[in-house]
Amino acid sequence: MSQFTPIVVRGKRSATRDEKWTSGKRHRNGLTIEALVSVDISDPSKPYDSAEGSGSKPRKRRRRLVYLSRLEELPTEILQVIFxxxxxxxxxxxxxxxKDQLRSQHLHSQLTSHILGTVLNRDDDHITLDTELxxxxxxxxxxxxxxxxxxxWLQExxxxxxGTTDHYLTAWSGLRPAQGLLPPVKLLHGPWTSxxxxxxxxxxxxxxDLAALSSIHHETAANGISQAVAxxxxxxxxxxxxxxxxxxxxLLRQAVIDHGCDKDIVIALLSTSTSNHEPARTNSSTLIDLLDAALWAWADNARQNGDEKGVWLVRLLKSKATDYSVSRMQLHDAEVNVAEA
Known part of the structure; x- marks a missing residue:
């Protein structure tokens, strides 16, 4: 007959060792009941080690006491008044x-009114301090x-x-914010939610001009517009x-070659830019090359594949080149170079 699994019966004195509920159980010091019975306390060569097996039960970690300053011990109501x-x-x-005690919607609204009040509704001859900005x-x-x-807060x-963002924009402008008030850095990068x-x-x-106000904000915005294009x-x-x-x-290459040539974005970039073929230029790193070989090559390849964006881009580049008085010879050379590539 096969050996069945013994059933544990609590309180049964005549049960076998395997049937007893104490089988395999550990004492509070970490030893099993059987191990405690087998300990020979009369033999000094085998001392009883109460710590044996204690690793199976983690020790309770002592809670670290945090001492509060006198300011932190003040009631929340008084702290909020001070704030x-x-x-x-x-x-x-x-x-x-x-931070937890000063977390309140009403308190945040009051704080916003106090701090923004120093940079709003200022006369033209009033000088706003840099610390206030x-x-x-x-x-x-x-x-x-x-x-x-x-x-x-603006509704208050x-x-x-x-309504729309334009309504809030008009309301904010009506408060006459001081010149030089920078937007927070968190608004100058993606992800670009509505x-x-x-x-x-x-x-x-x-x-x-962000560059004239803050180099950090301008650098963040430059990375942010690249994210916006993507x-x-x-x-x-x-x-x-x-x-x-x-x-x-x-940036124009990214918009055209890497991200599908969104027409609205390409027009916005070209409408705001200045050409590096314009006679008077100050910083060539901020200019767009209307004869860029990569742009013309993408447009020609798209045109050959039946994509109307290729034809549209060529016309747009030519139109912008005409606005900046790029010679017909230069445009002809650009088209020839693309055709020969």
Whole structure:
């Protein structure tokens, strides 16, 4: 007869060792019941080691005590009043506890009104301090400052503001923000969602040339427009171009060769650019070469494959070249070089 699995019966004194519920169980010191019974405490050469087997049960970790400062020990209500009066955004970043205590929708709205109030509704002869502009830009870059939060705050400043981004843009311009107020860096790069693009458009009227205001912001925006081209984010491309980001030949190549030649994006890049064949030029790194061999080769190949974008691009390049007085001889040479390649 085959050997059946023994059934454990609790409380059965006459059960075999395998049937007893204590079989294989460990004592609180880590030893099994059988091991405890077999320990010979009378033999000094075999001392009883209570730590044996203790590795099977992890030791309880002692909790580290965190000592709070006197400021952190204050009630949340008092801390929020202090934060409201100080308008010092650094207070919320002093410790994780303070950050949790100062997390309130109402408090964020009050803080926004205080800090942005220093850079809004200023007369033309009023000089806004750099520290005030920096504080406002840092506030706009906070995590709680989302597009939805900003729209809600703007509605509180202008009752009845609603609808499209243009309505909020008009309302923001009506507050007369100070010149030199930079958008937060988080709005100058992708991924280009509709919320991020709409939020960035709010600041586009007051920022004419990012490069003149901040090299960090300009560099981020230059990378951001490359992302916008890759994502076919037309509104983002147009907004960044209006803020002084200069298109380049490399950027136009990416739009045409790498990302499907989106007509709206290509037109925007060429409409904002200056040609490197223009007589008066200052910085060739920000100019587009209308006779770039790679662009003409892509257009000719697309035309041969029946893609109408190739014909369209050739006409657009010729039109822009005419605007910049590129000689017909140069255009003819470009077409010949492509045909011979």
């Amino acid at each position: 409201d009066y100080s308008t010092n955004i650094n207070l919320a970043f002093a410790s994780p506890r303070l 920096a504080a406002a830009t840092r506030l706009l870059g906070c995590k709680f400052m989302t597009w939805d939060f900003f729209k809600t 400043q202008h009752a009845g503001v609603y 919320e991020r693009t709409s939020f960035l458009r709010i600041f586009s009227r007051e920022v004419g 994502e076919s984010a037309r509104d983002a491309v147009g907004t960044l171009l209006s803020m002084g980001v200069k298109p380049t030949t490399e």
